[in-house]
Amino acid sequence: MNAGTATPFNIRFGPKEPRIGSDLWSSEHTSIRSARLVNYWRIVWLVVNPKQAIVLVAAGSGSRLGMGVPKAQVRIGDATILEHALRACLASRIDAHVCVVLPPGDDTLRAVVDHSGGPSVTVVEGGVTRQASVRAGLSTLPSTVRYVLVHDAARALTPPEVFRRVLQTLMDGAEAVTPGVAVADTIKSVSDGCVAATPARAGLRAIQTPQGFTLELLRRVHSETSDADITDDAMLVESLGVPVRVVEGHPEAFKVTTPLDLMLAEALVRRAREHAGEQQ
Incomplete structure (x- = not known):
């Protein structure tokens, strides 16, 4: 054969x-x-030529939480609030430069960023107010950035899809975007200890972060407006009469402000860990 x-x-x-x-x-x-x-090469391109940026504000004192340390140092389960927030930014898979705004001289949180971040993550020291901290972050962004998302680290468990939803709305043409969720409670306006009005609940939203803007617009409103009563960047934009689009937020994007908020966050992290164990 x-x-x-x-x-x-x-x-x-x-x-x-x-x-x-x-x-x-x-x-x-x-x-x-x-x-x-x-x-x-994606990371190299991102570092050199980013089109999007996330300013992660983690410079708050956390006085209402009452833990005796800056809020971003407080732990939720096995990680700090800052670690959870930074993971959420990176898990969104947005090709963005991330600028983390920290309390001045906080080497503990700087070490967290060094350990959890990467080449596209930088650090800047914040100011006395939230507006000053956001401005500090904006001042460091590369000139190639077109869109910027401003996120509060205290909303540490914000799901990645909220980041993507905000950015996509910007890319579709909006100049300013904020996520929001419908309110469950009846809200009343109060004056001198008495009810002044009861707005229709259907038109109310509890506003969250990340809020997204064109970088040109956000830099302009920060340079033109300074008001201690303004609590988020969307309010700055509203003060100039620029429309702010609202997209769907998420119940888990709540702000950790009080001990009760911290207990809820710990329960959610514990549930997620148990669910992940069951999936293995």
């Missing part, structure tokens, strides 16, 4: 066949190497 001819059992004698799985192994590892190379 000549080499290379087929037997009745379709066995061929000829050139040595490759070992079982060797082609698969080679193909699989080539794909892994290619993916790593693509990711490397």
